[in-house]
Amino acid sequence: MGGKISQFWKTSAQKESEGKLILPGQLDAEDEIANYASINGGDSATPGMLGAGILRRSYVNCPTCQGTGRIPREQEEQLVALIPYGDQRLKPRRTKLYVCLAVTICLLMTSLSIFFLFPRSITVLPAGLNASSIGFDVNTTSIYLNMTNVLNITNSNFYLVTAVQLDIEVLHQSLVVGKTSVKTLLNVSPLQSGQIYYMVASIISDDNTYNICTWTKVRVHNVLLHLQGTLTCTYLCHSEQVAFEDYQYVDCRGNATLPHALYRRPP
Known part of the structure; x- marks a missing residue:
């Protein structure tokens, strides 16, 4: 117990x-x-x-x-x-909206920049002969021809274009009879046009042409000239050369071609 x-x-x-x-x-x-x-x-x-x-x-x-x-x-x-996975701070409501808006704005700004800054063509079109003067040398049967021509420049860009230099060659029967180089500072505004006056002195040494220009029995005294040129333009720290050419009939009987109103030939 x-x-x-x-x-x-x-x-x-x-x-x-x-x-x-x-x-x-x-x-x-x-x-x-x-x-x-x-x-x-x-x-x-x-x-x-x-x-x-x-x-x-x-x-x-x-x-x-x-x-x-x-x-x-x-x-x-x-x-x-x-922070819990279901916390609302981890799920902002407007994130997708802000991202889509930022991407849209960037694409829009890029497209506008490309549209306005994309280089467009610079049109150079000869406007014809403005005035001419003729001289003859009987001893050498040569013709001294001074021409003043007009050149139209059209700027199709949305920024300023400056024409800085003009180089011209005059050919007669595939022979270079005259050339000139003009330094110019022509500013062409956006989507606007401008004109350049240039003078070329030529010497034509050809007996047949001399006879055509001096014979009184011939009613038509015209000389066909071929003009070739290059215009140098600058824009947005970039330089570009635009080539052009033209054919002109010049009255070589005397100083018959006087300054006249400018006109623009259709392209």
Whole structure:
């Protein structure tokens, strides 16, 4: 009987000691759960309620703190704030709108820049003879011909074009009888036209041509001349040469070609 009583008292003492060992462990576990919940959920709920809610659910250990829920004080500055995946701050509503608007504006600006800055043709068109003077040399049967011609320049670009130099050659029967080079600074405004006056002195040394121009029995005294030229233009720090040519009939009987009103021949 005494053995049974001692065994009962022993069992009660063991139970008490086991309870003392279990309670601190439970308190520590609840404390760790409360601390872990306070880190992730804030101070809106009490530690007991959070611990009870977490214990009812399945949970996994913190992968960054080795399951203890605590970190050393020296690592306090290394904490990283975690935002839930469903947070609205990660899903801005107008991101696609802003991106599409920025891309549209960039494409529009690029298209406009290409449209206005793309080089277009510079049209150079001879406007014909404006005036001429004739001289004859009986000893050498040569004809001295001075011509003043007009050149039309059309700028089809949306920026200023400057004509800086004009080179002209006059040919008679495939022979160069005169040439000139004119330095000019003609500014042609965007989508506008301009004119250049240039004079060429030619010497024609041909007996047949001399006879045609001096014989009174011949009613028509015309000389066919072939003009070839190159106009150098600059725009947007770029230089371009535009070539042109023209055929002209010049009255070589006398100074019959006087200055006249300018006109533009159709292309």
